Each structure stands twice: as C-alpha cells, then as structure tokens.
Amino acid sequence: MALPVELTFIIDLLAFIGIFAIIALSLNIEFGYAGIPNFGKLLAVAGGAFFVGAVPGRVLAFLYGLMDNLDYVGDNTKILFGVNKILSADAFSSIALLLISLICAASAGAVLGFIASYPAIRLKEDYLAITLLAMAEILRTIGYNYEDLVGGTKGIAIPDPFRWVGGELRYTVATITILIVLGLIMLYVEFLARSPLGRTLRAIRDDELSAEAYGKDIVKFRMKTLMIGSAIAAIGGALYAFLSGSVTAVGFDRVTHTFWPWVMVVIGGAANNFGVLLGAAVFVTLRKVITFYKDLFKPYLPFDVVWMEYLLLGIILIIVLIYRPEGILPEKPSRTLSMKRINEIMKRVKSEEKE
Amino acid sequence: MIPPIFRDALVFASLLTMLSTGLTLTYMTTKVPNFAHGNFATVGAYLTLALTKVLNLNPYLTIIPSLVLGGLTALILYVLILKPLLDRGANYIVLMIATIAYDMILYSLINIFADFLSRTYKVTTRLFILKSFDFKLLGQPGLFITAPLIAILIVLALYVLLNKTKFGIGMRAAIENPSLASVVGINVNLTYAISWFISGGLAGIAGALMPIWLMCNPDVGMRLIVSIFAASIVGGLSNIYGAFAGGILIGLAEVLGTGYLSLEIGTWVIPYRPIIPLLIMAVTLLFVPRGLTGINWRKILRRS
Numbered sequence: 001m002a003l004p005v006e007l008t009f010i011i012d013l014l015a016f017i018g019i020f021a022i023i024a025l026s027l028n029i030e031f032g033y034a035g036i037p038n039f040g041k042l043l044a045v046a047g048g049a050f051f052v053g054a055v056p057g058r059v060l061a062f063l064y065g066l067m068d069n070l071d072y073v074g075d076n077t078k079i080l081f082g083v084n085k086i087l088s089a090d091a092f093s094s095i096a097l098l099l100i101s102l103i104c105a106a107s108a109g110a111v112l113g114f115i116a117s118y119p120a121i122r123l124k125e126d127y128l129a130i131t132l133l134a135m136a137e138i139l140r141t142i143g144y145n146y147e148d149l150v151g152g153t154k155g156i157a158i159p160d161p162f163r164w165v166g167g168e169l170r171y172t173v174a175t176i177t178i179l180i181v182l183g184l185i186m187l188y189v190e191f192l193a194r195s196p197l198g199r200t201l202r203a204i205r206d207d208e209l210s211a212e213a214y215g216k217d218i219v220k221f222r223m224k225t226l227m228i229g230s231a232i233a234a235i236g237g238a239l240y241a242f243l244s245g246s247v248t249a250v251g252f253d254r255v256t257h258t259f260w261p262w263v264m265v266v267i268g269g270a271a272n273n274f275g276v277l278l279g280a281a282v283f284v285t286l287r288k289v290i291t292f293y294k295d296l297f298k299p300y301l302p303f304d305v306v307w308m309e310y311l312l313l314g315i316i317l318i319i320v321l322i323y324r325p326e327g328i329l330p331e332k333p334s335r336t337l338s339m340k341r342i343n344e345i346m347k348r349v350k351s352e353e354k355e
Numbered sequence: 356m357i358p359p360i361f362r363d364a365l366v367f368a369s370l371l372t373m374l375s376t377g378l379t380l381t382y383m384t385t386k387v388p389n390f391a392h393g394n395f396a397t398v399g400a401y402l403t404l405a406l407t408k409v410l411n412l413n414p415y416l417t418i419i420p421s422l423v424l425g426g427l428t429a430l431i432l433y434v435l436i437l438k439p440l441l442d443r444g445a446n447y448i449v450l451m452i453a454t455i456a457y458d459m460i461l462y463s464l465i466n467i468f469a470d471f472l473s474r475t476y477k478v479t480t481r482l483f484i485l486k487s488f489d490f491k492l493l494g495q496p497g498l499f500i501t502a503p504l505i506a507i508l509i510v511l512a513l514y515v516l517l518n519k520t521k522f523g524i525g526m527r528a529a530i531e532n533p534s535l536a537s538v539v540g541i542n543v544n545l546t547y548a549i550s551w552f553i554s555g556g557l558a559g560i561a562g563a564l565m566p567i568w569l570m571c572n573p574d575v576g577m578r579l580i581v582s583i584f585a586a587s588i589v590g591g592l593s594n595i596y597g598a599f600a601g602g603i604l605i606g607l608a609e610v611l612g613t614g615y616l617s618l619e620i621g622t623w624v625i626p627y628r629p630i631i632p633l634l635i636m637a638v639t640l641l642f643v644p645r646g647l648t649g650i651n652w653r654k655i656l657r658r659s
Contacts, residue, residue, distance in 0.1 A: 031448075035448060037448045037451055037452070039390070039451070039455065118641075119636075119637040119638075119640040119641050120640050122644075123640060123644050125447075125448060126387070126388045126447065126451065127588070127640060127644070129388065129448075129451055130388055130584045130588065130636075131636070131637070131640065133390070133580075133581075133584075134581045134584065134585070134632075134633045134636065135633070137578075137581050137629060137633075138629060138630055138633050141626065141627060141629050141630070142627070144626070145623075145626040145627060254577065255459070255462075259455065259459055262452060262455065266452060302470065302471050302474050302475065303466070303467045303470030303471055303474075304466070304470055307463040307464075307466040307467045307470070308463070308467075309463075310459055310460075310462065310463035310466075311459075311460055311463040311464065311467070313459065314456045314457065314458075314459035314460035314463065315456075315460060317452070317453075317456040317459075318436055318453055318456045318457070318460075321440060321445070321449055321452060321453050321456070322436070322439050322440060322443065325443075325445065325449060
C-alpha cells in the first residue's frame with residue numbers, strides 16, 4: 001500500500017510541527033511563564049536525542065545477547081540489524097522501549113538542565129542565558145567529537161520502536177505517536193499554566209522582588225522550571241531521533257534547536273500555549289514550503305537559498321519584537337472565579353462570621 | 356627560541372582582549388549581553404579576505420576599513436534595533452533576543468557574501484587562512500609582535516578616552532547614572548551610540564587580524580562567542596580593564612591548557628578546547644560572580 005505524495009507531505013509536516021511544538025512549548029514554560037531566557041535550548045533537545053542514541057540500543061543489544069565482542073559504535077549497523085529484527089516481531093517490547101526511553105530521556109534532560117543552570121542560577125538572568133548557551137555549545141562539541149556517545153560526525157542508528165507496524169505505515173504511526181505526546185504535553189502545560197505553580201512563575205517573571213517578599217524561593221522555582229522545560233525538550237529530541245531512526249550530532253545546532261524555537265515562541269505569543277502551537281505550525285509550514293520551492297529560486301541567486309531564509313527569519317523576529325512584542329496570540333489574563341461563585345463564597349464567609 | 360604554542364597563546368589572548376573589552380563596553384552602557392558580538396569580528400574577517408584576495412591589499416592595511424565596518428555593524432544594531440526597543444520600554448530579555456536575531460542576520464549575510472565571493476572571484480571562502488600574507492619581524496611571525504602591541508595600544512587608548520577626555524568622562528557619567536548625566540547636559544543616547552561603534556570597531560580590528568593566524572569560517576564568530584563571554588565574565592562584565600585581564604587569562608588558559616593536556620593525555624583532547632573557557636567561567640560564576648575586578652584585592656593582601 002503506497003501513500004499518495006500529498007499525504008506523505010502532510011504527514012511529514014505534522015511530524016515536524018509536533019516535534020518543534022514540543023520544543024517550543026518547553027521554551028514557553030521557561031521564557032513565557034517564568035521569564036528565563038534559555039538560550040541553550042539545544043542542550044536539552046540534543047541531550048534527549050543523544051540519550052536515545054547512546055543508551056537504549058546498548059541495553060537491548062545486551063539483553064538480546066547480541067553484543068558478543070562487538071563494538072557498539074563500530075559495528076552499529078550489524079548490531080542494530082539484529083536488534084531491529086527482534087523488535088519488529090515484538091510489538092509489546094517496541095512500545096515498552098518507546099515509553100521507557102522517553103521517560104529516561106526526559107529525566108536525562110532534567111538532569112542536564114539542572115547541571116547547566118547550576119553555576120548561574122543564583123545570578124541575574126543574563127548570566128544564566130550566557131551560561132546555558134555555553135553549556136549547549138559544549139554538549140554539541142562533545143557530541144561531535146566523542147564517538148562512543150553517538151558516533152561523532154558519522155552518526156548512529158537507534159532501535160526502531162515503530163518497525164513492527166511495517167513498511168509504509170511506520171512513518172504515519174510515528175507521526176501519530178508524536179502528536180499524541182504533543183497532546184499530552186499540551187494538556188500538561190495548560191494545566192501547569194493554570195496551577196498555583198504557573199501563577200507563581202508569572203509573579204516571579206513580572207516582579208521578582210514582590211514575589212520574594214511573599215516568600216517565594218526564586219532560585220528553587222527557576223531551577224524547577226528549567227528542569228521541567230529541559231525534560232520536555234528532551235522528549236522532543238528523543239522523538240525526533242525515533243522518527244528518523246538515527247542520531248547524528250551534526251543535525252543539532254544552535255540555529256535549529258535554539259533560535260527557531262525562540263522565533264516560534266516570540267511570533268506565536270509568549271505565555272500563551274495556543275499561540276506557541278500556532279507559531280510552531282506556521283513556522284514549520286513556511287519552512288517546508290520554502291524548501292519545497294527552493295529549486296525555483298536557485299538559478300536567480302548567486303548564493304545558497306538557505307541563507308536567505310535565515311536572513312528573513314532574523315528580520316521578521318526583530319520586526320515582531322519591535323512592533324508586536326506580544327506575538328500573534330497575546331497572553332491572556334489568568335482566569336478568576338466567576339462573579340457568581342465569588343458572591344457565593346462571600347455569603348458563606350459572612351454567614352460563618354455571624355455564627 | 357619561542358615555542359610555537361606560546362606564540363599561539365599570546366596571539367589568541369590578544370585577539371580575545373580586543374573582543375572582550377568591546378563586549379564589556381556595550382554591556383556597561385546598554386546593560387545587554389550582546390550575543391552578536393562574535394559575528395562583528397567575522398564581518399571584519401570577511402572584509403579582510405575580500406580586500407586581500409580581490410584588491411591584493413596587505414591584511415594589516417584592512418584594519419581601518421574593518422574597524423569602520425565593524426563599528427557600523429554594531430551601530431546599526433544599536434540605532435535601528437536596540438534603541439527603538441528601549442524607547443518602547445522593552446526589558447533586557449527582549450533586547451537579548453534581538454541581539455540573537457541580529458546575530459542570525461549577520462551570520463546569513465556573511466554566508467551570502469562568502470558564497471558571492473567564491474562564485475564571482477573564485478576565492479576560497481570556507482576554512483581560509485591568510486598566514487602567507489604576514490611578514491617576518493626579528494625572525495618571528497609579524498602578528499606575534501603586532502597583535503599584543505595593538506591590544507595594549509587599544510586598552511591604553513580606552514584608558515585615555517575614558518579618563519582624560521571630556522567625552523569619556525561624560526560616557527562614564529552616562530554609564531553610572533543616565534538620568535543624572537542627561538540633566539547635566541550629556542547626550543546619553545549619543546555616548547551610547549559611540550560606545551557601540553567603538554565596541555564593533557574593536558571587534559572589527561580583531562576580525563581583520565584573525566585570518567592571519569586562525570583558520571576562519573563563517574561560523575568562527577559563533578564559536579568564539581563562548582570564549583568572549585568567558586573573558587568578559589571573568590573580568591566582571593562591568594570593567595573594561597577586567598575584560599582585558601579576562602581576555603589574557605582565558606586566551607592563555609585555552610591555548611596552553613589544550614596544548615599541555617594534549618601532550619599529557621593525548622591529542623584527542625584538542626577538539627574539546629571550548630570546555631576550558633566554559634569551566635573557568637562556571638568556576639568564576641560560582642565563587643566570584645563579580646569577576647576579577649569585583650574581588651577586594653587589597654583586603655586579601657592585607658589579611659595575608
């Protein structure tokens with residue numbers, strides 16, 4: 001059964017919207033709600049992907065007894081062929097692999113977020129931003145050069161949890177999985193935004209001093225936010241790895257995994273999860289269309305079209321920052337109880353007072 | 356005979372001081388860490404490449420045009436982007452995002468220019484080096500003498516500018532207390548704009564000298580930014596002499612540290628070089644977040 005080209009295009013688009021929406025939503029918790037300028041988003045995304053590249057394959061190869069004196073990175077193709085053969089016949093293990101890997105990748109992301117922010121968490125946000133950016137660069141350097149992790153610049157294949165579906169449908173099922181995870185994360189971040197934690201974060205963002213005066217431990221909340229944000233971003237990175245079936249360190253860079261999520265959040269509307277979702281959808285679709293029609297421009301430009309795209313993105317971001325800093329969908333005020341409910345409570349309080 | 360690694364270290368440290376002093380200067384005035392600072396130098400490096408390869412100029416002669424272009428690049432960031440944002444009451448996080456966006460714009464422009472240069476003039480614009488254009492002085496490569504000299508001249512010039520001229524004293528006043536400074540008739544906006552021009556100009560000088568020693572690529576500035584920030588943070592981010600000291604410290608530590616470690620444990624450590632400035636930065640932030648110049652040296656000396 002072959003899928004029509006249009007459908008493949010849309011499925012591919014949805015998969016990427018899903019992954020980038022997850023990353024952008026994680027940035028929205030950090031920047032939109034808590035006001036933390038995380039310029040090292042790449043750190044957690046790459047962390048999640050590197051974790052999936054390095055750990056599950058080794059564990060499975062060990063469990064299935066395929067490691068016999070083979071080098072995991074050097075004989076990667078051979079080992080993974082064996083692992084995937086077993087996985088493709090075993091739907092239960094595949095799903096278990098996916099779920100356990102995602103949970104572990106999220107934990108790895110949270111740990112990375114904690115370590116990376118630790119030196120500057122007590123200082124002003126700009127120091128934190130610089131430190132996070134630098135830490136992300138370091139992880140990238142390690143990913144490029146430490147071949148035992150994810151094969152350095154050559155990349156590494158990973159166990160495929162979608163293989164049991166078989167053939168054409170694999171990509172579709174992977175996309176549906178991504179969209180389900182996105183849905184769950186969306187529910188979680190919406191819940192978070194309305195929870196006391198979300199309100200505390202906004203209070204800290206808007207006025208650190210007053211929040212502190214009300215007894216909020218700013219450092220603790222910031223750390224918590226960065227850990228949650230990094231965990232979610234790591235899930236995004238891990239899903240990206242599972243979707244493509246491999247991890248290549250070169251695929252992770254500051255432009256794609258830090259700058260683009262920032263564009264999505266700022267243009268979509270910081271501190272509005274639906275805005276960020278919209279931002280991610282618009283951004284990924286635009287990029288896809290540009291890439292699709294890239295060859296049309298090629299003969300007329302004396303340079304690679306991709307730079308034109310970066311240039312436009314930078315300019316659009318600055319224009320939005322200056323003329324519409326709240327983004328497409330601005331932040332909504334927190335929901336309060338309805339007037340009826342407040343009157344009821346007031347009545348009850350008054351009647352209690354009388355007694 | 357001077358071992359080559361010391362030459363590398365001294366040249367790299369000198370180039371780093373030119374970048375970190377500029378970064379600190381703009382941080383002091385506008386209070387925003389400029390993430391586009393590395394690419395100011397890359398702009399200078401590519402102008403130097405074009406002038407040397409197309410017009411056959413000596414790279415040392417391109418210092419002046421590179422200074423002007425770097426300065427203008429920085430001035431555009433301040434006048435067209437940061438100033439309008441400041442006027443609209445944007446907080447410094449928004450300003451930081453704007454500098455990252457500008458970094459992206461510069462990065463794409465540099466790549467467009469590099470593509471154009473290689474397609475039109477058949478010049479190697481990726482991974483290029485202009486070492487063959489350097490001269491020999493006392494049997495040493497020219498930049499080994501000139502880079503430290505230029506770095507010292509720059510910091511002396513900044514000292515004279517900030518302490519001995521009316522304009523510089525006005526600038527310091529504008530940094531200390533902008534509203535009070537404007538009350539006594541100092542044009543705060545102009546002083547800030549000029550500080551951005553100086554900052555970009557210094558990065559431009561570093562950019563012009565960079566290709567004489569280092570392998571340059573369009574992403575060289577984006578790679579350097581970690582070292583530049585480390586140097587400025589070690590220096591305290593609020594003192595240009597601190598940034599100078601930080602540049603020397605980070606530059607020497609990075610090159611010598613990598614050199615010695617590669618001899619001790621093996622050459623595989625060389626690609627991990629960027630970890631050294633990051634570690635120094637992390638230690639500084641943990642223990643002396645206000646940097647070298649924030650330490651009360653007199654108190655420590657008295658105690659011992």
